[in-house]
Amino acid sequence: MPLQRLPLEDAELAFDPHWLAREDADALFAALRQGIDWEVHRIRLFGREHDSPRLSSWIGDAEARYRYSGALFEPRPWPAALLPVRARLSAELGARFNSVLANRYRDGRDAMGWHSDDEPELGPAPTIASLSLGAPRRFALKHRRRDGLKAALELGHGSLLVMAGPTQANYRHALPRTARPVGERINLTFRAIRPR
Numbered sequence: 001m002p003l004q005r006l007p008l009e010d011a012e013l014a015f016d017p018h019w020l021a022r023e024d025a026d027a028l029f030a031a032l033r034q035g036i037d038w039e040v041h042r043i044r045l046f047g048r049e050h051d052s053p054r055l056s057s058w059i060g061d062a063e064a065r066y067r068y069s070g071a072l073f074e075p076r077p078w079p080a081a082l083l084p085v086r087a088r089l090s091a092e093l094g095a096r097f098n099s100v101l102a103n104r105y106r107d108g109r110d111a112m113g114w115h116s117d118d119e120p121e122l123g124p125a126p127t128i129a130s131l132s133l134g135a136p137r138r139f140a141l142k143h144r145r146r147d148g149l150k151a152a153l154e155l156g157h158g159s160l161l162v163m164a165g166p167t168q169a170n171y172r173h174a175l176p177r178t179a180r181p182v183g184e185r186i187n188l189t190f191r192a193i194r195p196r
């Protein structure tokens, strides 16, 4: 099934719940869980440094340095398992991704707070391709200025969500904590970074 446009005013979203076949998603999850050097990134929130509540790795081509939540990240090299995924995304989306932020949510306490991916390195209308593996989690979006404009969707194993155009300028998004018992999840956000 191809990517389906999701109707949400002031956003440009496309979704495919089964972008990766089950077996391919299983294999990629296992390869990344074991093959990435997962770290706890420090993030700045309201002027204070904290450990982020998840494991992360910033991966990319050498030029893809990235300032994220107040810290500068030098990219790690691409794991072999990600190269065919990057090539397929680039071909299907007509976008040239040079980096990916990998996040691993160990259980329902791991999460990501409200933010927009609007760092200057991404440019004004970035195309960000978000591939999810493992346990399904709820992903929420809310408009930055227009009260009541919001959406939520479940990002399951092998699903692809593409956020493009004005989405980051107009919306924040989050991966909320949950008290439900949930298994591990890995999310990959493919990005095109323009070096400063």
Ligand SMILES: O=C(O)CCC(=O)C(=O)O
Pocket: 101, 103, 112, 117, 130, 139, 155, 173, 174, 175, 187, 189
């Ligand atoms: O885990 C997710 O689905 C969200 C990740 C995200 O928003 C990000 O990496 O910027």
Ligand SMILES: [Fe+2]
Pocket: 115, 116, 117, 173
């Ligand atoms: Fe994000």
